[in-house]
Amino acid sequence: MAKKVQWIVVTDLDASLLDESYSYEAALEALGALDAKEIPVVWNSSKTLDEMIEMAKLWQWKRKPILVGENGATLAFPCDADDTDTEGAWGNHICSSEVKGGYLCLCDLEVRAGILRTIKQIKKQNNFAFRGFSDFTDEELSQLTGLEDDAVRCAKARFATEPILWEGSDADYAAFVQLIKGYGFKTLRGGQFTHIMHINYDKSIGMASVVSVFAKRYPNQTWKTIALGDSPNDAVMLEQADFAVVIPNQAKGTITLRRKDYFLANDYASKGWNYSVLNFLNLTKLFI
Ligand SMILES: [Mg+2]
Structure with a gap:
């Protein structure tokens, strides 16, 4: 049947x-x-x-x-x-x-930990200018996004992606995208932030x-x-x-x-x- x-x-x-x-x-x-x-x-x-x-x-x-x-x-x-x-x-x-x-x-709790480890290392090695959700205090994020306290807590409760604010040149951004690709990560451009995530998702x-x-x-x-x-x-x-x-x-x-x-x-x-x-x-x- x-x-x-x-x-x-x-x-x-x-x-x-x-x-x-x-x-x-x-x-x-x-x-x-x-x-x-x-x-x-x-x-x-x-x-x-x-x-x-x-x-x-x-x-x-x-x-x-x-x-x-x-x-x-x-x-x-x-x-x-x-x-x-x-x-x-x-x-x-x-x-x-x-x-x-x-x-x-x-x-998968390992995903975000891997992203954070990798992008911090790449940032240091190449002197790139960007900051991510993990770098911002709740107050800074609230000012940046206009979200209230509870909404900031929810937005920060991430398991698999890291939104970053790119503050460097376009050429540096292109180099950054290529570098993280080598580690199995990709970028997804949103409105205000660029989301770093695993290529498998x-x-x-x-x-x-x-x-x-x-x-x-x-x-x-x-x-x-x-x-x-x-x-x-x-x-x-x-x-x-x-x-x-x-x-x-x-x-x-x-x-x-x-x-x-x-x-x-x-x-x-x-x-x-x-x-x-x-x-x-x-x-x-x-x-x-
Ligand atoms: Mg939509």
Whole structure:
């Protein structure tokens, strides 16, 4: 007998599910429909797990979102899920788990330690000018980012990435990127900060980890993904999802994918998200 197909929604947060005021109010109809159909929602973001756990406290539906943090490098499952056995989700990586805010959080604690060791050594050897989250006091970070005390604590609770502020020349930056590549690390340019992370992680890896946990937990079902995102760092996830939705970005423009079969949302952020998910549910006859 053919396995029953079950969908998982995997979404970026900023400028995708969330609008510019960090609200998903415009997506309430679609989120309610997903909850009614018991379709899991995964937040896949460059935010830390602590930042997303705080946001998830306000989630109004019974099924809490599953969290993928730091661009695919950390993972958290709601503890009220019927089974939190996540063995094998991280392949050969050393995995550490901790229960925090009602979530079982999984990460490889060695990753960030390795990044910090390497970039500090490279900085010293080459006299590069940059500072990272690990160098800033809470007050400095609060001034730089405009975040309040609790939000600074959550932003600093990192396991797998180090955001840095580059203060040197463009030529030095290019040399730095080449040097860290030799150690297995890569850079991801965000708005204010450049994130240093392990080359093995990206948002598609995070998505695949969640799917492998579901496939193991529910072996009689075939799990398929619909992914939604607006930025270049979402592209890998969108290319590999079973159904991809690009959300246009008002400030930065609209990304294009290599695949041709993706859906382009008709509006920005949470409004476009709402429309696309409802449209997807209609298309797949999953809508009630
Ligand atoms: Mg985004």
